[in-house]
Amino acid sequence: MIQLVKPQLKYKDSFYEAIAEFEKEEKGYSDFFNGFENKFDEFILKLENAEKGIGLEEGYVPYTYMFLVDDDKYIGTVSIRHKLNDILKKEGGHIGYDVRPSERRKGYGTMILKLSLLIAKQIGLDRVMITCDDNNVASWKIMEKNGAVLDEKYDYKGRFKRRYWIDII
DSSP states (O other): OEEOOOOGGGHHHHHHHHHHHHHHHHHSSHHHTTTTOOOHHHHHHHHHHTTTOOOOOTTOOEEEEEEEEEETTEEEEEEEEEEOOHHHTTTTTTTEEEOOGEEEEESHHHHHHHHHHHHHHHHSSSSSEEETTTTTTHHHHHHHHHHHHEEEEEETTTTEEEEEEEEEO
């Protein structure tokens, strides 16, 4: 069954396999996970605290971090930020998601964003902002399939970006 869940120990091995896939892309994904190798329970505690606004690194806002899973298999991750700061208004927005490389082009990106909007609504958000690089066609198509409306294209640190808004019904 495909669903969004809070990180749990039973997804640990599958999550570690995905981290290895992300590292091959050199996306810096493992930077977020750095220091928690072989300490998955501490990683989960960090995420539980972040949702409550406890122990946040400078520049971070409270966020809900969830896994998209299919039974016991980790498919992807979403971070739903509870509010925007100046940085997130330019890059990141309320929702950031990623699907592990081996599971891309299977509709999971559209699904993770759709399910994330339900969680955002539960958090109390009625409207969310999402950004992506202008050349990331797959990402902006996923957003548009989920009702996102392009607000602006802009240059941010030498990269062209797109800012979208989605009204949550």
